[in-house]
Amino acid sequence: MEDITSLTKIQLDALREVGNIGSGNAASALAQFLNRKIDMAVPSASIMDFKDIPAILGGPGTRVMGIFLKVLGEISGRFLLLIPEDTSIKLLKTLIPGCEIEDPLKMSELESSCMREVGNILAGAFLNALSALAQTPMLNSLPSMTFDMAGSMIDSVVADMTAVSDKVLMIETSFIESEEDLRIHIFLLPEPKSLRILLQKIGVI
Amino acid sequence: MSVVIPVGMGELKVARSPETLAVYGIGSCVIVSLYDTKSKIGGIVHVMLPDSSGIDKERLNPNKFADTAIPALYDAIKAEDGVFKANLHAKIVGGSEMFPPTEDFENNIGRDNAASVKKALKKMGFPLVAEDIGGKRGRSIEFDLESGLIRLSILGEEPRDL
Numbered sequence: 008m009e010d011i012t013s014l015t016k017i018q019l020d021a022l023r024e025v026g027n028i029g030s031g032n033a034a035s036a037l038a039q040f041l042n043r044k045i046d047m048a049v050p051s052a053s054i055m056d057f058k059d060i061p062a063i064l065g066g067p068g069t070r071v072m073g074i075f076l077k078v079l080g081e082i083s084g085r086f087l088l089l090i091p092e093d094t095s096i097k098l099l100k101t102l103i104p105g106c107e108i109e110d111p112l113k114m115s116e117l118e119s120s121c122m123r124e125v126g127n128i129l130a131g132a133f134l135n136a137l138s139a140l141a142q143t144p145m146l147n148s149l150p151s152m153t154f155d156m157a158g159s160m161i162d163s164v165v166a167d168m169t170a171v172s173d174k175v176l177m178i179e180t181s182f183i184e185s186e187e188d189l190r191i192h193i194f195l196l197p198e199p200k201s202l203r204i205l206l207q208k209i210g211v212i
Numbered sequence: 213m214s215v216v217i218p219v220g221m222g223e224l225k226v227a228r229s230p231e232t233l234a235v236y237g238i239g240s241c242v243i244v245s246l247y248d249t250k251s252k253i254g255g256i257v258h259v260m261l262p263d264s265s266g267i268d269k270e271r272l273n274p275n276k277f278a279d280t281a282i283p284a285l286y287d288a289i290k291a292e293d294g295v296f297k298a299n300l301h302a303k304i305v306g307g308s309e310m311f312p313p314t315e316d317f318e319n320n321i322g323r324d325n326a327a328s329v330k331k332a333l334k335k336m337g338f339p340l341v342a343e344d345i346g347g348k349r350g351r352s353i354e355f356d357l358e359s360g361l362i363r364l365s366i367l368g369e370e371p372r373d374l
Contacts, residue, residue, distance in 0.1 A: 058220045067237030068352055070367060075311040112368040151311035155367055158237015159350025162221055163310040166240055166260045166321050169276070170267055173222065 011054055011176045011199060019052050021211040026050030026178035028140055029133035030193060034182055036132035037191075040125070041101055043184055050180035056173050057165045063179070063192065064089055067158025071095075072111055074126030075164060077148040078134060082205045084197040086130045086147060087164055089157065090122075094189045098125060111154040119152060126150035133193065141208035168196065176202065216354070219243075219256050222276045226255035226288050229358040236352045240322035242278070242306040242329045242345070243353060246285055246338065247360045249301065251294035254357050257285040261321070262328035278328035282336060302333050303342040303362055303374055305353055312348060322346065342374040 014022075027050050038045040061067040072095040078084040090098070092111060099114075100106050102121050108114065114122070130147040138145045153160065165175055178195040197205055206212040214230040221241060227233050229252035235243050240260075247254035257275050264277035274280035289295050307326035309319055326345045333340055344351065344364055354363045362374040 058222075061237060073311070110368075149314035151314050153310055153312070153348065155310065156237040156350040156352065159239035159308070160310050161239070162237065162241045162260070163239035163308070163319065163321070169222070170261055172271075173273075 011202065012172065012174055014054065014176070018206055018211045019054075021206070021209050022052035022176070022178055023050055025137060025140065025205075025209060026052055026180055026195065028136045029178075029195070030180040030182075032136035033129045033133040033193065036128050037125075037182060040128055041098075041184075045189075046183045048181045048183060050178060052176070052178045054174050055177050057161070057169050057175050058173070060161045060165070060175075060177070061158045064091070064157040067156060067161075069157045070111075070154070071157045071160070072122060072152070072154045073157075073160040074123065074150050074152045075160075076126060076130045076150045078145055078195075079148060080138075080145040081143045082141060082145055082197065082201045082208070084195060084201060085164055086133070087160070087194040087196070088126050088129060089160070089192045089194070091190055094191060095122065095154070097189055098122070114154065123150045123152050126152065129191070129193065133195070141205060143208060165196065168199065214356075214358070219258050221258050222260055222273055224255065224257040224275045224281070224285055224288055226253065226292060227357050228253045228292070231357050233355040233357070234353065238306040238351045238353070239308055239310045240306070240319070240325060242304055242322075242325040244282060244285060244329055244333070245303045245355055245362065246289055246300050247303070247357075248289070248295045248299045249360060250296070250299045251292070252357055252360070253289065253292050253295050254355065254360070255285050255289045256355060257281040259325055259329060262324040278325060278332050282329070282332040282338075286336060286338075300338055301341045302338040304329055304333075304340065305344050305351055305362065305364060305374070307345045308347050308349055308351070310348065310350060344374060
């Protein structure tokens with residue numbers, strides 16, 4: 008299973024369901040945290056050329072907030088939240104009373120720590136659901152956050168996964184808060200060596 | 213405005229004046245440029261990883277690895293008429309650590325890429341005339357083959373030339 012291009016349609020469907028369950032739980036956690044109703048786009052599980060990932064965010068030079076966590080456990084991987092600039096500003100203004108941030112490049116320590124907490128809550132909720140499904144504990148590392156160009160973050164996160172193949176398996180979903188148009192993209196990238204275990208645990212291998 | 217040719221991750225491109233080679237959103241990758249000051253022909257390779265050892269040669273994309281990318285870039289440039297090794301110089305940009313380390317993980321790919329690229333340039337005898345390496349910020353560049361200058365952009369900073 009080192010070669011992800013050999014995944015079958017059934018296996019991809021099962022991974023999409025993993026995304027569905029994880030994101031559903033993450034969406035509820037976010038709704039509770041923000042005290043708003045959050046809708047979720049249908050998740051996708053796809054084998055993507057790493058070069059095509061920045062286009063999802065509007066191109067490699069697009070300004071985004073990135074929150075990165077490692078997934079630790081028998082099934083390991085990487086969890087990346089990419090939040091468009093306008094959504095990151097709306098989230099901060101919702102979460103911090105009196106916050107007047109205009110440029111996320113100039114976030115205060117309180118604002119940064121608040122966004123890392125958003126990452127922590129979403130990753131925790133996503134992985135809790137996944138741990139229950141796969142019946143193996145999956146924990147997240149402390150979140151690391153930055154605001155920069157989308158391409159720069161993706162290149163740093165996927166680089167060492169692409170030594171042999173240009174393809175990565177990505178489970179992606181986004182949240183939409185209807186009135187405010189909040190968009191958060193969640194990317195789960197299982198380590199190639201963990202993929203077989205994940206597929207075994209969810210019963211499609 | 214001259215033609216702008218984008219170079220993506222793991223790609224290698226050669227161009228000549230008045231063209232411009234551009235790379236947007238560089239993180240831990242390292243961009244290596246070679247430029248012939250006389251013929252105004254130059255090239256860029258977008259290195260992702262420090263070392264190709266242990267990778268099956270049949271499936272290897274030489275542009276991805278520092279040790280194989282620089283010989284590949286030189287081979288591509290010297291195939292052009294009018295390029296001489298003595299006229300070539302190198303510049304390098306990138307190798308940042310985008311996500312600050314936490315107690316659970318650290319990521320040294322950027323630093324290892326930069327060290328490995330420098331070693332490979334030295335081994336092949338190309339003078340390194342400019343660099344902007346390391347740190348925690350993403351970078352974009354536009355390499356103007358007419359002037360040989362690399363315009364470096366970092367969010368929140370004034371662009372500058374290398």
